[in-house]
Amino acid sequence: VHCVSITSSNPRHKQVQSGGHDTRKIIHCIKVGISLVLVSLLYLLNPLFKQVGENAMWAIMTVVVMFEFSAGATLGKGFNRGLGTIIGGGLGCLAAVFAQSIGIGRVGNSIIIGASVFIFGSVATYLRLVPSIKKRYDYGVMIFMLTFNLVVVSGVRGDVKVWELARERLLNILMGFIVCVCVTLFVFPLWASDELHDSTVSTFLDLANTIQGCFGECTKIVSGKENQPRASFNVCKSVLNSKSKDESLANFAKWEPWHGKFGFSYPWGRYLKIGEVLRELAAFILAAGHCLEASKEPMASLRQSQWVHLETCEAVETKVVYILRELGESMKQMRKCDAKDNIWDQLKNAREDLSLIISTSKMVELEDCQVLAIASFVFLLMEVVGKVEELVKEVEELGDIAGFRTTTTSLSS
C-alpha cells in the first residue's frame, strides 16, 4: 500500500516551514500592537478616562506582561496573574486588618506588617524554586508576592482607601485580561498545540530524511557515486536539544480550549513520550553517522569484496524511511496507521536483513579497527530499527487514546 508520497526535498521543506514561522511571528507582532492600541483607548478617549483615571496603567501593564506568543501561554499567564492577584490581595487585606485589630499602636503595627512581608516574601520565593511549581505557577507566585506587598503596606496608611484602590486596579487588570484573551483567541489565533503537533510530525520527517542521507552516504561509498549531497546531522542535534521546548509547548497546550482538531483533555503527555523516543532515535542516528565517518575508509577499500552485503542497506533504508514517513503522515492527518500489518512486516524484514549483512567468516581478512567500526555501524542500525519499533507502538497508543480516524485516506494513486 503506497499511500505516502512525501518527496519534497529537505531544503524546500525547511524553507516552507520557516516561512510559515515568520508569518506567525508577524501576526503575533500585529496582534500585540492591536491589543496595546485597544487598551490605550482607556487613556485616549475622554469618557473612558473619566471612568478609570490613572489606574488605566494597570490595564496597559497587564497587556504588555501577559501577551505571549501562543494562546495557551497567554491564557496560562492570565490565569496565573488573576489567581496571584486575588490570593495576594485577599491575604494582604487579612494581614493588614489583623495587624490593625491587635491595636498595639503604630510602631507595633508596622513591626507586624514588616514581619508578614518578610515571612510571605521568603516562603513565596521558596515556592518559586520548587521545580513543579516553577514549571506552571512561577508567574502566579510572583504576582502574589507583588500584590500582597502592595496591599499590606498600603493597609498601614489609614488615609488610603485600600479597598477602593484594590477594586479599581483589579477592574483594570480584568480589562487588560479581556483585551488579551479576545485578541489572542479571535484574531488569527496561534496555538501552542498546533506548534507541538507540527514539530513532532516534522521531526519524524526530518529524521527520515537524515536516515536517507546517512544511508545514501553508505550506498554512495559502495557504488562509487559522489554526486549525492553529504548527509547533515544538524537535524539530529537540534532534535536532541528539543526537550525543554517540547515541555513548555505541552504545558501551554494544556491551557488551550477546544479548537480545530484537538478536543478537551487531548493527551499531550503522549507527545512528550514520543518526543523522548525520537530523541533517543536521533542519538542513535548520530552515533551511526559517526561510525560511518570512521568506517568510510575500510568500506571504500571493500567496495568489491563480498564481506559486507551493502546492497541490502538500500532495502533497509527504504523500509525504515518508509515507516517513519508513514508514522509522521498518520500523525499529521490524525488517522490510524492503515498499513499497520505492513509496517510490522517491514520491521521484521529490516531486522533480518541487518543480521545477514555481515558474515563473520570473512571478518578474519580485516584489520581489527575496521571490524570494530563496521560492526558498530550495523549494530547501531539495529538499534535504530528497535527505536522505530518503539515509535510504532507509541504512535499506535496515541491513536487509541486520542481517537484517530480509522478510515483510509489515500494520498496518491
Add this chain to the structure above:
Amino acid sequence: VHCVSITSSNPRHKQVQSGGHDTRKIIHCIKVGISLVLVSLLYLLNPLFKQVGENAMWAIMTVVVMFEFSAGATLGKGFNRGLGTIIGGGLGCLAAVFAQSIGIGRVGNSIIIGASVFIFGSVATYLRLVPSIKKRYDYGVMIFMLTFNLVVVSGVRGDVKVWELARERLLNILMGFIVCVCVTLFVFPLWASDELHDSTVSTFLDLANTIQGCFGECTKIVSGKENQPRASFNVCKSVLNSKSKDESLANFAKWEPWHGKFGFSYPWGRYLKIGEVLRELAAFILAAGHCLEASKEPMASLRQSQWVHLETCEAVETKVVYILRELGESMKQMRKCDAKDNIWDQLKNAREDLSLIISTSKMVELEDCQVLAIASFVFLLMEVVGKVEELVKEVEELGDIAGFRTTTTSLSS
C-alpha cells in the same frame, strides 16, 4: 604522580552537593525577604512616606520583579530594567511632544499617539522574538514597551505632569534597584559563575563515576561477582539535557563583577565548549552502556574463553577515570594539570589496550549478533577515549586563557 584522591562514593557526593544547594536556596529566600522589608520601609516609616508617597509601589515592584537567584541574573535584569525604562521613557516623551507640536487638535493628536503605540509595540515585540536579543535583552525590551506606552499615553493628558511623574517613578525604581544590588552583592552573594564552575567540575567527576560503574559492570560479568551496585546512567541523561541551563548560567556569569577567583572577562564561553564535549562524552557513555546491556549474555557465556581480553578493561577504566578526575580536580583548583605528560601517556596506553582487546581470529566461533554487540562496545569505548582526549585539550586551553596557576598542590602523598 598520584595527586588526586577523590574516593567519595557517588551517593554521599550527591548528598553533600544537594545539601549545599538547599542552603543556597534558603539564603536566597531570606535575602528576598530582607529586600522586601527594606523597600517596604518607604511605606512604613512616616518621614520616608512623606517624601515618596504612592510612588513607593514602584520600588516594591522593582524588588519583586528584579531579585533573581544569582547575583549575575539580578544585575542583568536590573541593567535591562534601567535601560528599558530610560529609553522607553525618553522615546515616549519625544513621541508625546512631537504629537503635541504638530497641533492638529485633540483627535489628530490621539491618532498619532495611537499609531506610535501600535508601531513601537509591534516592532518591540518582533525584537523580542529575535533569538540573540531574546537571550540577553528580552526583559529590557518588555520594560521599554511598558514605559513607552505609559509615558506616551500620559502625555496626551495635559493635566498630568508627565515629567514630574517620570522623575519620581525613576527615582523609586532606582531605590528598588539599589536595595536589590546591595543585598544581592553584600549579603551572602550567590554567584552564577560559581554555580557554572562547580557544575562543570562535578560533571567531570560524575562521568568518571559513571564510567567506573559501567566498567565495573563489565568486570563483574567477567569475574562472576554480583555484589557490585548496578551502573546508573541517570547522570549521563541529566548531563545531556544541561545545555540550556549552562547557557543561561554563562549568560548571568558575564554580568557578575570581579569576585573570588574569577577576574574580569573570565572566558565563560570556554565553559560552554567544555560542556558541549562533556555532553558528547555522556552520549557515548550512554551508548556504551546500552551495548553492554545487549552484550551481557554473550559476555557471560564467554567468561572463560580468551576471545575478548576483558581483564584489560580494568586497566582502561582506571586510566580514563583517573584522567577525568585529574581534569575535574585541576579545574576545581584552577591550577594547570601538572600530570600533563602522564595523562597523554595514559591516553595512548588506553587506546593501545583497547585495540588489542579483541582478536578477530577467534570471532568466528561466535554468532553474528554477539560479535556486533561486543565489537560496538569496544568501538564506543574508543570513542570515549577520543572524547577524553578532546577534553584534555579544551581544559588545557582554558587554563592558558584563564591563567591557571602552574604550581603543584599535592593533595595526597
